[in-house]
């Protein structure tokens with residue numbers, strides 16, 4: 001399994017509902033390494049670029065309005081198999097189809113208010129990281145690395 005970076009974003013509802021700490025804690029406790037994070041009010045143009053693959057969908061305009069309705073927490077988490085594991089930690093797109101124990105399965109109900117985004121593949125993670133963090137990521141050695149990886 002390769003070391004990967006994944007783009008994780010707490011959506012405006014997650015911020016407003018006070019779930020930022022809970023969500024960050026899950027990635028920290030799992031052992032993933034935080035390499036970038038910022039609170040950001042994204043413009044509609046920026047969000048349209050982020051979700052450009054979905055621009056033909058009926059829910060697109062509502063999605064952009066929801067995502068622009070308040071600040072988001074943009075993050076990059078790094079570690080072994082981070083993209084797939086991140087998606088598993090999020091749960092399904094529809095929170096009602098998400099298992100208890102996942103972030104969406106534990107904290108939300110409607111698809112259009114599903115509190116968190118996670119990259120769905122290594123390629124899309126790279127694109128999303130470049131879009132949200134043009135300034136680059138933090139490079140440091142995690143003190144816990146040898147306690148997490150054998």
Ligand code: UDP
Pocket residue numbers: 054059063092093111112113114116117118120
């Ligand atoms: N979405 C929606 N209605 C739908 C499908 C998706 O409002 O029928 C929203 C939802 O917030 C979702 C986002 O659009 O998280 C992006 O959709 P995608 O299919 O990429 O789901 P995700 O990758 O976030 O699980």
Ligand code: MG
Pocket residue numbers: 120
């Ligand atoms: Mg997606």
